[in-house]
Amino acid sequence: MPELARPAAFALAAALLLTGCGADVPTRQEEKTAARNGNGHYPVTIENCGESKTYDKAPQRVVTNDVGITEIMFALGLEDHMAGYVMPEDKGDLTTVPWKDGYRKTKWLSKGRINKELVIEARADLVFAGWNYGFSEGDGFTPAELRRVGIDSYLLSESCRNGRGKARGVMAPLDALYTDLRNLGRIFDVEDRAESLVAAFRKQVTEARAGAPKGADRPRVFLYDDGRDKPLTSGAYAGPHDIITKAGGDHIMKDLQDSWVTVGWETVVDRDPEVIVINDYSDTGAEQKKKFLKSYPPLADVSAVKNDRIFVLDYADLVESPRNPAAIGSLAAYLKKVTS
Known part of the structure; x- marks a missing residue:
């Protein structure tokens, strides 16, 4: 808040009056220090x-x-x-x-x-x-x-x-x-x-949603984190849920009331994702994960695998982070492209 201007003589008189009453008058430096320390904001x-x-x-x-x-x-x-x-x-x-x-x-x-x-x-x-x-x-x-x-x-x-x-x-x-x-x-x-x-x-997300697929054009999307016997994926409360849905996708695991969860491959096959998003991290990188998905026999007839619709996002895009809005934009552009 800006200070109010006041005549110098009045300021001096007020200071002398307070000093005479035994009050401590803060110096300008003390006021600056108090401001830096956040006095008035805390607790x-x-x-x-x-x-x-x-x-x-x-x-x-x-x-x-x-x-x-x-x-x-x-x-x-x-x-x-x-x-x-x-x-x-x-x-x-x-x-x-x-x-x-x-x-x-x-x-x-x-x-x-x-x-x-x-x-x-x-x-x-x-x-x-x-x-x-x-x-x-x-x-x-x-x-x-x-x-x-x-x-x-x-x-x-x-x-x-x-x-x-x-x-x-x-x-x-x-x-x-x-x-x-x-x-x-x-x-x-x-x-x-x-x-x-x-x-x-919020503005970044709004702009991404404006060009994203809508309604019946929304493709079914599965997030693949890792796992061979059983895949680790995202439920409704992990970052990929909002990234997928706001990018114009239909998140196939949206009914799971958890964040990062393990499911069975039979559930993935039954829900037949049209796009798979890979979480790229660890020693098993995106290319190795993509190779596994395309060679794993139970997934051979899954739409995303048959049509080679596999999109990669970085780990930091998908966990809660300041990169989430940009990830929505890049996935929205990809989903728009493959559904046009």
Whole structure:
């Protein structure tokens, strides 16, 4: 808020009066310091995966896990609040992404699995991860365990458990992205930046949908992550659901009330996808996955395989990340092309 102009003499008199009463008059430098520290903004309270959390100040040493989560922080310009990130080497070329400067400025703490010892050594005050995005009871690395050693956690909204065992998903995938941007915007006092990103992403999605197939022209689409005996795919609450549907596809696993799930090949054959989207990551790359799909006998009569309609997206396009809107645009263009 801009300051109101006032005569110098009045300002001096007011200052002298306050000093005479024993009041502390902040200097201009103290006012600037207070503004930088966010006084007046904090405390802030947000809801994260059903839990209400209050922050008295912005965390200063955040450790993130995985590429999508890390790039959410970079998109918000929060590199200075990070102690580093944990990420395997199989996440593609990071030198050409819009947030490449974030990778240059921020320490790559480990190319292995995130764990308690690592974040303690990094002197983390907050870990931004998610269920199956770093947090796991099986590994003994959970928000509850971190609380015991004085480290806070923020859970990726795509990974929120919904009360049905360990099933994940409490909101539409893009809503999860927008929720995390806005929550982090409040936590780190960059709300304007968060709202600008959400507005830009919404516009990008709207433009992509305008040219996407509609109605009866919407092709049936299957997301293939990996797996030979049984495929790992996306349910209604993982990123690919919104990416497929908003790109003009009919997501054949939309009835699965979970995020990333394993199904049987017989279900895929029965639902006969007209397009298969491959998730490109790991040592088994897109070309190997495509070769498997085209040579696997049970899939020989599936429309997408017969017509060679297989489209590749990067891992970071498909998990919750700032790359989701662009992925919708590229898939929409492909679906429009193959259905025209």
